[in-house]
């Protein structure tokens with residue numbers, strides 16, 4: 001496991017192809033490349049025929065989005081960022097890796113593959129060393145929970161987590177944002193017109209189903225949180241039960257977390273540990289009614305944590321609230337950090 005994480009600058013240009021470059025995460029990724037001043041050589045944006053031909057400005061250049069095919073990968077990419085869908089990742093990741101690119105995948109396709117590191121740089125950057133061409137990044141609900149709990153886990157290992165999420169529609173892509181807008185407009189006029197972008201109508205509602213159900217009654221999103229956290233923490237025995245709920249927030253995933261550690265932990269000591277993590281900002285001042293909300297997290301790279309208190313149902317346990325923007329630290333920012341981290345470790349082979 002890694003200690004405190006600090007950013008490593010990328011000095012030489014990197015050739016990057018984004019599959020899903022027209023999507024909400026793909027577009028945010030371009031903003032983040034600029035914000036973090038990553039030097040980019042060739043940049044290609046791929047999507048489906050729906051977006052092919054659309055133009056995007058990047059650093060004074062106009063990039064035309066192309067349709068993705070199996071022939072899209074020409075051996076000149078240093079990084080291929082797959083930010084499209086699980087099925088697209090399964091199809092294109094092996095091809096891009098075979099052509100010599102380091103593939104970073106944002107879907108769930110390879111996260112639990114034993115040959116693929118699943119990495120939050122602040123936690124387990126060392127796992128990048130054993131990649132075989134593909135690196136996965138976690139689900140956008142896993143990352144904030146993991147970052148909030150990791151500093152305590154390092155000194156007092158976790159035994160059990162119970163978590164309930166309150167997830168924004170942006171986590172389901174650009175179409176889901178439009179879906180919330182149109183459903184809300186209709187509902188305000190007294191009409192119930194589900195957009196089909198969530199499992200149920202989402203405007204003025206809460207839907208306890210994110211992704212499909214598995215046989216045990218949990219949704220795949222809930223199993224992702226459990227399995228991914230165990231893999232990232234190298235803690236295969238860690239007990240986790242999640243309930244994932246979609247709410248009509250636009251941006252910012254929230255989670256109410258109940259955590260039990262090997263030894264009881266004082267909430268003040270926990271607050272101090274959590275606050276020391278660079279990627280986490282604690283906003284926790286009940287006296288002045290200060291705590292983070294999804295609106296605070298929107299557009300921000302930090303994980304915000306508040307409501308840190310003793311679990312009254314389990315003395316020694318801890319209850320807290322964590323919020324982050326799923327598009328940024330939940331997706332695009334983590335990918336930019338992975339690129340920086342891989343480069344500092346000499347894992348990106350420049351094609352020139």
Ligand SMILES: NC(=O)c1ccc[n+]([C@@H]2O[C@H](COP(=O)([O-])OP(=O)(O)OC[C@H]3O[C@@H](n4cnc5c(N)ncnc54)[C@H](OP(=O)(O)O)[C@@H]3O)[C@@H](O)[C@H]2O)c1
Nearest residue numbers: 020022023024025047048050051083084107171173174326
């Ligand atoms: N949204 C989040 O908060 C979040 C967080 C973490 C991870 N992710 C993951 O990131 C990926 C992208 O999510 P998103 O939210 O950005 O979705 P999105 O807004 O719906 O965008 C998806 C993009 O992928 C493209 N695409 C879809 N299927 C494709 C295919 N078969 N081949 C090539 N391109 C394809 C789409 O092309 P068109 O433009 O042509 O339709 C679009 O550009 C997904 O795997 C998602 O699970 C999302």
